[in-house]
Amino acid sequence: MDIQLFNTLTRKKEVFAPIKKGEVGLYCCGPTVYNYAHIGNLRAYLFEDVLVRMFKYNQFKITHVMNITDVGHLTSDADEGEDKMLKGAKREGKTVYEIADHYTKAFFNDTEQLNILHPNVTPKATEHIKQMIVLVKRLEENGLTYVAGGNVYFDTSKFPKYGELARLKLDELKEGARVDKDPNKKNPTDFVLWFTKSKFTDQEMKWDSPWGTGYPGWHIECSAMSMEYLGEQFDIHCGGIDHIPVHHTNEIAQSEGATGKKWVNIWMHNEFLVDEKGKMAKSAGAFLTLSVLKEKGYDPLVYRYFTLGTSYRKPLMLSYDALDGAKNAFENLKKKIIELQKESSEAKKGSEKKFEQYSKDFLAAINDDLNTPKALALLWDVLKDNELKSETKYYLVLDFDRVLGFGLDKVKEEKIDIPDEIKAIAEKRSEARKKKDWGASDQLRDELRKKGWVIEDTKEGYELKKG
Numbered sequence: 367m368d369i370q371l372f373n374t375l376t377r378k379k380e381v382f383a384p385i386k387k388g389e390v391g392l393y394c395c396g397p398t399v400y401n402y403a404h405i406g407n408l409r410a411y412l413f414e415d416v417l418v419r420m421f422k423y424n425q426f427k428i429t430h431v432m433n434i435t436d437v438g439h440l441t442s443d444a445d446e447g448e449d450k451m452l453k454g455a456k457r458e459g460k461t462v463y464e465i466a467d468h469y470t471k472a473f474f475n476d477t478e479q480l481n482i483l484h485p486n487v488t489p490k491a492t493e494h495i496k497q498m499i500v501l502v503k504r505l506e507e508n509g510l511t512y513v514a515g516g517n518v519y520f521d522t523s524k525f526p527k528y529g530e531l532a533r534l535k536l537d538e539l540k541e542g543a544r545v546d547k548d549p550n551k552k553n554p555t556d557f558v559l560w561f562t563k564s565k566f567t568d569q570e571m572k573w574d575s576p577w578g579t580g581y582p583g584w585h586i587e588c589s590a591m592s593m594e595y596l597g598e599q600f601d602i603h604c605g606g607i608d609h610i611p612v613h614h615t616n617e618i619a620q621s622e623g624a625t626g627k628k629w630v631n632i633w634m635h636n637e638f639l640v641d642e643k644g645k646m647a648k649s650a651g652a653f654l655t656l657s658v659l660k661e662k663g664y665d666p667l668v669y670r671y672f673t674l675g676t677s678y679r680k681p682l683m684l685s686y687d688a689l690d691g692a693k694n695a696f697e698n699l700k701k702k703i704i705e706l707q708k709e710s711s712e713a714k715k716g717s718e719k720k721f722e723q724y725s726k727d728f729l730a731a732i733n734d735d736l737n738t739p740k741a742l743a744l745l746w747d748v749l750k751d752n753e754l755k756s757e758t759k760y761y762l763v764l765d766f767d768r769v770l771g772f773g774l775d776k777v778k779e780e781k782i783d784i785p786d787e788i789k790a791i792a793e794k795r796s797e798a799r800k801k802k803d804w805g806a807s808d809q810l811r812d813e814l815r816k817k818g819w820v821i822e823d824t825k826e827g828y829e830l831k832k833g
Contacts, residue, residue, distance in 0.1 A: 369424060369733045371602070372679060374610060374633040375531055379735055382632070384601055390421050390428040391600030393592040393630075395609060396488065398435040399469035403476055404653035405669060405684075406639035410606050412670055413636040413678035413736070415482040417604065419769045420732045431595045432485040433588055436466035436492050437571045437581055462570045466492075476656045479666040481771045489591045491582070495573045497590040498582045502559045502575075504624040514550035516562040518577050522555040525619045529555070531633060532611040557616050558583040585616040589629075593621070603630040607637055636678040641685070654684075664689055667772055671696045674738040674770060696772075702749045703763065703777045709756035716758030724748055724762055732769050741770060784830055788819050792830055795821065 369382040384390055394414045397403055414432075421428045470490075477484070491498075502518060505511050510524050522528040522536075529536055536555065562580035572579050592600065598621075605614060614633065621629040656666055672692035676682045715721065724744060731740040748754065748762045767774040795810035814821050814830075822829045 367424075367729055367733055369420070370735055371632055371634060372735050373631075374635050380632065382601075384426070385599060385631070388426060390426045390602065391596040392418065392421075392428060392430045392602045392604065393588070393596060393600060394430070394432045394485070394603075395588060395605040395613070396432040396434050397469075397473050399466045399473060401469060402655045402657070403473050404655055405659065406653075408476060408480065408656065408669075409639050409673050409678075409682060410604070410636050411477055411482055412480060412673050414604050415480075415771060416674070416678075416732075416736050416738060416769060417602075417634070418483055419771055420736060423729075423732065423769050429487070429596060430483075430485040431487045431489065431592060433591050434466075434470055434488055434490045435584065435587060436470065436490050437462075437587075466490075476666075479656060480670050481667060481773050483771075487595050489595065491587045491591070492571065494587070494591050494594060495582065497594050498586045499560075499573075499575050501586060501590045501593075501620070501624055502577075502582075505559065505620060508623060508626075510620075510623045511559060512552065513577060514552075516578065517550065517558050517580075518560040519551060519556045520559055520616070520620055520623070521552060522557075522619060523553050525623050527622070528619050529615055531618055532615050534611065534615065557585060557612075559586050559620065585613055586620060588613075589617050589621040589624075593625075598625045599628060600630060602632045602634060604634045604636075607635045610635060637681045639673075639682045639684055641683070659689075662686075664693060665696070668693045668696045670772065671699075671742075674742055677739060678736060699745075699749075699772070699774075700777050703760075703774050704779045706756050706760040706763070707777075707779070710760055712757060713761035713764050714755075714757040715761055716755060718754055718758060720751065720753060721758055721762070725765070728762075728766055728769075738770070741766065745770070782830070782832065784819075788814065788817065788830065791817075792821055792828060796828060799823075 370379045371382050372378070373380045392414075394411075397407065414430075418428055418430050474484070502511070505520065506518075510521055512519055512521055528534075534555075560575055560577050560580055560582055562578040571581050573581060592603070603614070603617075618629060656669070659669055660666065668689065669692075672689055673682060675692065724747070728741055728744050731737040731744060734740075745763060745766050748759055748766075751759070754762075764775055791810055791814055795807050795814070798804075798806040798810060811821055818832060820831045822831065
């Protein structure tokens with residue numbers, strides 16, 4: 367079955383055609399490790415995780431590369447503002463290296479809790495300075511750079527395709543440009559490939575280069591590291607939509623300017639997580655992290671479930687009501703899994719007519735530009751289908767979860783130690799219900815609630831849970 371993916375470059379869905387048969391080269395823009403990732407950041411990595419899982423489900427061999435930006439990323443994508451790593455170091459009174467190490471570990475702790483598969487390669491910018499310098503030298507040899515104010519710039523006027531990804535109207539940009547922000551630029555869209563000490567006198571991370579002691583621009587990092595591990599041409603590049611107008615546009619210019627050939631076949635971008643104030647961003651001050659969600663009673667996998675309910679290409683509106691809905695749905699899903707486990711000791715492929723259809727429909731959904739809302743709906747259709755055997759349902763659910771990534775194979779019934787006093791009250795209530803003494807039944811239920819227990823009636827009798 368064909369895999370269709372929406373290509374930002376062409377603004378349409380395209381049938382995926384790998385450069386190497388049966389293989390996928392995927393590069394994803396990773397975190398700038400100067401602070402905790404907020405849950406808006408994490409939406410990108412959840413979308414990319416589903417993409418990876420989809421390819422694995424389709425039996426592709428995938429090489430997934432995600433960089434760690436631990437140097438030089440400014441607060442503006444357009445070479446303006448304060449250095450993010452330096453900002454983090456000043457905020458916490460640590461070295462930039464300590465900041466990078468701490469927040470890199472924090473990031474991967476978050477992704478692990480979200481059941482995100484670890485990329486095959488996670489290169490750090492600080493460990494690939496040599497590759498960046500080599501790439502800048504190639505651009506220099508091709509006549510695409512100039513030096514001004516001590517910094518090396520990419521000359522966008524010499525790259526005719528500049529702005530193609532973002533559909534930029536360069537004439538309009540030039541007319542309305544605020545060139546006073548960087549008087550060294552020949553064109554408002556030019557960008558820095560290498561900063562020297564002239565940019566920040568207190569910059570801690572510096573390296574020798576042919577242009578002087580300094581550090582790389584943010585954009586050159588991704589080009590150098592992706593080509594180091596995936597080659598000069600690869601299949602897919604991912605990131606958030608905020609990367610389209612500047613970061614990814616600049617990546618294309620410098621990569622294709624250096625090699626003289628097409629760099630990436632398909633560009634995929636996820637939309638923002640938004641609330642009533644708009645896009646979630648660290649620059650706005652307070653931001654919501656995964657740890658805060660946990661403190662508010664939401665399992666990280668509830669957030670995963672929440673994000674998969676909306677297409678990655680649509681804005682995702684955040685509210686606690688919506689999270690509560692996802693929480694209830696996810697808890698019900700786990701209950702259903704436990705029920706299936708009780709009804710069947712193992713998962714088996716079914717012989718029912720509907721089995722093959724469910725499998726085909728699920729594959730069609732995920733291969734249609736990662737249609738996770740439809741995939742989730744099919745999961746629930748399976749669970750509600752009385753024509754399927756329990757072992758067949760269990761098989762399909764676990765099979766679908768290879769892509770959805772909820773870790774349903776690890777769901778187990780929690781064994782709760784119930785005090786004898788609570789058991790006695792529950793038994794009294796059970797006897798009252800048998801006698802249809804509803805008043806006593808309600809009174810005993812309220813007594814249990816006051817003691818921190820919730821009783822739920824079942825076909826077999828009742829179930830006690832911590833309230």
